[in-house]
Amino acid sequence: MKMSVRDARAQFAAAIAAAERGERVLITRNGQAVAELGPPSPESGLDWAALEAFRRAKGWAEVDAEQVWPSEFDDPDFSRRALMLDREQADSV
Template sequence: MRVMEMSVREAKARFSAALAAAERGEPVVVTRHGKPVARIMPFVAEPTGVDWEKAARIRKELGIAPVGSDWVDDFNDPAFSRALLGLDD
């Protein structure tokens, strides 16, 4: 991957060129006295929300029953709760 390098003075004068490079996926390193001080990178939006496909894949790998399976009915049954807590006679 090509990296564009420019001084602070050059970055101030050619900021549009630096942004254009970042839009093309090319990082821009800004230097002061020859030493890197900043990097302008392409913006990548972070995913939001739940990745349901990934969650289903992990449940399958771990052997966990999918949501809506029989365990939900058992969990909501008072007899199951009593048995789980050892309250059965």
């Protein structure tokens, strides 16, 4: 559903009812979208079942993180060297 700001003010109850039905209500001003009203997002934020299905579809379900993530990545000194943070400090002195 699409309505102007003026229509949204006048028919707010209808816009809310549409959102309750699962519709998205696009609110426009001078033909440009300025807001969208709709049903709330799911509480969890992440769909873990969809993530697992994606991993299996890509063949990543059996990947061992230790094989992919070298242990040196966990070393703070490695990160400082990789990001050249020590060089920036030396240049500023």
